[in-house]
Amino acid sequence: MPNFLHAVFQAIANVRNESELRLALTDKISEHFGVQHWGIYLLDEKPTADIYPQAIPAVCMESNPVGRYVVERHAPAHEQSVLSPGDWKNFCSRHDHEHVMTGPIVCDGRLVGTLNLARDKGNPPFDANDLADLSALCIHLSAKLATLRAKPPKISNSQLASPLTARELEIAELVAQGLTNAEIGGKLWITQNSVKQALKRMFRKLGVSARSEMVAKLHLISLQ
Known part of the structure; x- marks a missing residue:
């Protein structure tokens, strides 16, 4: 069948x-x-x-x-x-x-x-x-x-290395774990739209255009 x-x-x-x-x-x-x-x-x-x-x-x-x-x-x-x-x-x-x-x-x-x-x-x-x-x-x-x-890359919370805020790093960590915008919003007690807008700001700060690119770039930053 x-x-x-x-x-x-x-x-x-x-x-x-x-x-x-x-x-x-x-x-x-x-x-x-x-x-x-x-x-x-x-x-x-x-x-x-x-x-x-x-x-x-x-x-x-x-x-x-x-x-x-x-x-x-x-x-x-x-x-x-x-x-x-x-x-x-x-x-x-x-x-x-x-x-x-x-x-x-x-x-x-x-x-x-x-x-x-x-x-x-x-x-x-x-x-x-x-x-x-x-x-x-x-x-x-x-x-x-x-x-x-498979363990997702751990994103460093170093404010010196990353241009993202502490809240944005929280969102990035959940993205790395494979959560959707709705799931991230539920965990952080914010709306799905707030997550979407935050991701747009994060993409601009990091010069990326996709979630996978963002996670990879933050992982590289954490190794520096």
Whole structure:
């Protein structure tokens, strides 16, 4: 279902923090893949009932052939892609994991997490189309996570180096974090138009014409 995938890709692109990644996929994963259980497991995060209600335990990634395949190759797999039919139950006795499929979430060349899916007994196994869709989904998740974890350049608050006022530097810092004019206004308790006018003044002072140019120039100033 290409249209479904494109809608999910856009939802992932619009999230603003890691916790929203799960919210962006809520209901969509179950419906598209026909799974009864799914979860995003990040290696540097301790799962809790609040943010990880449908999680497949991490041990399922580390102690079975499917998990080892994903860890070693950074590629998605389901049990029938790495095992003979029926062998999966020699490794996992859980009745609610009759069929499993796992995909890698990669950042900076290393595995940082997985997207895990499972079907109950009586449901069909995953197939090549499921694997292709999971692969595409993991690519977008990996790219988004890399973006969220990239630290924006810290803007110096030195009045000697920067021609901007303290208030303008506050706005510039929020711009560097990727906030919109409306979001900046909400954080600073000013109107969206006030933010817009402030940015115009800041652009003139710095001799730039775009937000990205402003952030880059202020970063250079801070290094001087």
